[in-house]
Amino acid sequence: MPGLQLRGVAKSFRNTEVLSNVDLDVAPREFIAFLGPSGSGKSTLLRIIAGLETADAGEVILDDRRIDGLPPGQRGVAMVFQHYALYPHMSVRQNMAFGLRNARVPQDQIDRLVEDAARVLEIDPLLERKPAQLSGGQRQRVAIGRAIVKSPKLFLLDEPLSNLDAALRLRTRVELAQLRERVESAFIMVTHDQAEAMTLADRIVVFNDRRIQQIAAPMEIYARPANRFVAQFVGSPAMSILPATLADGGTLASVKLGDGSRIDTSVGRDSLPAGAQVELGLRPEHVRVVLSGEANTEATVDLVERLGERSLVYARLRDGQQVTAEAEGTTTAKVGDTVGLRIDGAAAHLFGPDGTGYHRAAA
Amino acid sequence: MSAGVQRRWQGLLFVAPFLLLYCTILIYPLLKGAWLSLYRVDLFGGGTFVGLGNYGRLFADPVFWQSMANTLLLALMIVPLLTAIALALALALNRATRGAAILRGVFFSSAVLSVTIVTLIWRFVLAPDAGLLGELWTAAGWAPLPFLSDQSLVLPALAVTTIWWSVGFPMLLFLAGLQQIPHDMYEAAALDGAGRWTTFTKVTLPALKRTTILVFMLQTAAQLQLFGQSQLLTAGGPSGASRTAVLFLFESAFGRWELGYASAAAEVLFVLIVAVTLTQYALTGRPGADNAR
Helix, strand or coil: CCCEEEEEEEEEECCEEEEEEEEEEECCCCEEEEECCCCCCHHHHHHHHHCCCCCCEEEEEECCEECCCCCHHHCCEEEECCCCCCCCCCCHHHHHHHHHHHCCCCHHHHHHHHHHHHHHCCCHHHCCCCHHHCCHHHHHHHHHHHHHCCCCCEEEEECCCCCCCHHHHHHHHHHHHHHHHHCCCEEEEEECCHHHHHHHCCEEEEEECCEEEEEECHHHHHHCCCEHHHHHHCCCCCCEEEEEEECCCCCEEEEEECCCCEEEEEEEHHHCCCCCEEEEEECHHHEEEECHHHCCEEEEEEEEEECCCEEEEEEEECCCCEEEEEEECCCCCCCCCEEEEEECHHHCEEECCCCEEECCCCC | CCHHHHHHHHHHHHHHHHHHHHHHHHHHHHHHHHHHCCEECCCCCCCEECCCHHHHHHHCCHHHHHHHHHHHHHHHHHHHHHHHHHHHHHHHHCCCCHHHHHHHHHHHHHHHCCHHHHHHHHHHHHCCCCCHHHHHHHHCCCCCCCCCCCCCCHHHHHHHHHHHHHCHHHHHHHHHHHHCCCHHHHHHHHHCCCCHHHHHHHHHHHHCHHHHHHHHHHHHHHHCCCCHHHHHHCCCCCCCCCCCHHHHHHHHHHCCCCHHHHHHHHHHHHHHHHHHHHHHHHHCCCCCCCCCC
16 A cells, blocks of 8 residues: 555653554655644654654554664655754755765766755755855755655655744745645644644644544544544634533434523534533634624623734633634624623534534534 | 043953953963073073074974974874874763763763872883783783883873873863754754764764864864873983973973073974964864854
8 A cells, every 4th residue: 555554653751651552544645734732742753754763563654665664764754854954064955965875876866856956946046055054944945955855755844834933934834835736745744833734734633642633634623623632722712612511302412501501503412422411612703792682692701802804702601611702803892891692503512521522414 | 531431441340350360370471481581591590691592502402302303293193093082982972871971980080180190000001010011911921011111112102191191071072062963963864864984974073073173272282281291200211202392391491490491492382382273273274164053
């Protein structure tokens, strides 16, 4: 089977387990983002694939070849490091040629590969410079160029954009998206920035607490989070989670909130586990600030963030539960006001006692 | 007085204590030495101005030339070998294990000993009749070598003693240099398929360029002033074969009380050391230009 397969990968540092029984399949030419908080094991898994870390158990297979016993240079992967890791005493040309030279590629071929890559990345005027003479963005391109010339089967990117300023990060993000169209390789990018993951990846792998929490396309992760952690980690601002009691009867679940209001969801009653205690998950765009006539509950405003085209209203329900709502950009709501909220129950998520997410039936 | 001028004077006040000390114990003796070298003078009473007479005598003195040759030969034996050994030790001990930490301490420990102790230890090693090497030689069925009394063996023996004594500090400098190399550089090299030797020559050595130049220059300047080992181990013998330049000027000044003559020798040595270190600096290029990340 072409592509990358991970089977039962586990890793501990001393007595601390950082990865537990990880399975993953990456298709050829697929762009995968590893998303998760610091210490969730995502970087460790990337380094295991690269060969910079050895797994305690499990297999790493790339294009039908088991690579977890091979040294990093023989795995057919290339890596772009967070701090670029360019060789400071070598020129840009020598930096890009180093791997090819070690692989005993003929000199005329090296020159051609390096110059082609430099032209694509628009760093051809910089080939004779040293890394110290380059800006952060230029170093980033050289690091990418050094990976491209090796024509790897798999690119590994370790937080490649985290060292760039905001404007450059947006531009480089677009360029990465264009790059992946041009090359025949798969990509795995480690990031803790969900916007990067959402915009670049075909599929996102969400890590937390030593395990993969969910593997799915970006919008699937957003719309149908597998559990409470994914629901709160992806999306900004985070989803509000409120304790709720399941009402009896009906094919679709209805819940009662702590303040007494009743929300009719589109989650099938049958899919839920036994027991009446659940949690209701609401994205800000599904809780609108409205006039009291259209409201199904009301809340006291804690904070208003005005973003221009819309405002975010952080508020507390009558029972003290915190909820984030959206309002018009021109809203007059201010701290201390009591406002009406219209909760869109059809878009709401439910979470069982073990954190598992339940969503409306797929359309 | 304008505020700017006043501020400048206040600044001077802060560096004044150091400047005063620096002038008293370095600049003044330097000038005084140059002045003395133009006089025939002993420790008691004033001297007679002889112009460049001392230098004329010096350049005609075979004992001086022999001591200069010995000094240069010693520096040539010691500095490259010492640098290589210090680098090798640093590479071997640059790891976070307990054993490496202990060995780092062991190899540095000789550096804290005074030259008196060092020469005492090496006398036990080198003495042909009862020394460690003598015993080993005898055990192997060979005649013990007279390291300290053979004209062709005495300089290598002094060099080995000096290397043993001085290896700790350069090793420490190299260890510090190695710690400065970011770890991801090695990871990048591993992904670039570089073997151990390629990684060493293309990543480690270039990154240690500044440290190596520093060690080389410091050691050259130090070994051209080699004195204690020569005086205590052999007193310059046999027949001057291990007399170094500083031992020569020590004997002139405090053996024969010829202060002016000794000062002239000191000035020549001073010029030599400055010339050699500046040449090294110039030959290795301006360090640092391409070392920033």
